[in-house]
Amino acid sequence: MIEVKELRKSFEEVEVLKGINTSFDTGKVNLIIGQSGSGKTVFLKSLLNVYEPSSGSILFDGRDIMKMSPEEKQTLRSEIGTVFQGSALFDSMTVEENISFPLDMFTNLSFREKKRKVLEVIGRVNLQNANKKYPSEISGGMQKRVAIARAIVNNPKYLFCDEPNSGLDPYTSNVIDDLLLEITKEYNTTTIINTHDMNSVMTIGEKILYLRLGIKEWEGDKDILATAKNKHLIDFVYSSELFKQLRDFMLENNQTSLINDKPEDNEIEDSRIPKQK
């Protein structure tokens, strides 16, 4: 579990994160959504301590990253898997070598043991025929799967992904979403994903955190999204005509699992926002 308390981040005079309080459960897919510039990447990088927060605390299963010694931070890093935008693979390394990288960095495992783990995750993400290829020789979707395999090879407790579906077609995006959901359950990771993909939000969003202008505007799960009353959230999530019609249909028919009987129990509304009639 990751708990975030009063997290603030400023760049010089500009405050980008304005006191965020939230938590992300173990074994769940947590999605961060929000318009461009709302602070999603700064939030993710602050959690990872790539950016040092201006104030607040971030607890990884009770351990405050801001109070950790360099050694403790190094241990925490070995427990974190990351999938960054563009997959961030090493062009000069084969698929197998890319995936082995965290094991080379963080473990003293023997060559044979590393090989065993690498082949295991290659099988897990279905890349058996690509292990000797270079990133430039495989498709974008396969590159994402390599990045996911690399992120999980060292059995992480925490999995961070920054727009894992960017640049992928809808079918391949679904494959990646399904894989991330399955891996979250199998490895029992606390998974946090920045996404612009509303299909991901509707299908794998076990928790959704909606950021707006650096504040937490709303949080809840995919099943209460259709009945959420936060106007900014609705305008953002249902900005596409297709999703708007889907929501109208769901509300009219009241017959989908996306609708929860008691949305108020699970969602936090910003009291400054007038309720929609």
Ligand SMILES: Nc1ncnc2c1ncn2[C@@H]1O[C@H](COP(=O)(O)OP(=O)(O)OP(=O)(O)O)[C@@H](O)[C@H]1O
């Ligand atoms: N290193 C930095 N120095 C100064 N300002 C920054 C820095 N990184 C981000 N910002 C500012 O913080 C704000 C939030 O940026 P961020 O990249 O987190 O947005 P985002 O929600 O991830 O957007 P997108 O969806 O387009 O990736 C922006 O106004 C951006 O200019």
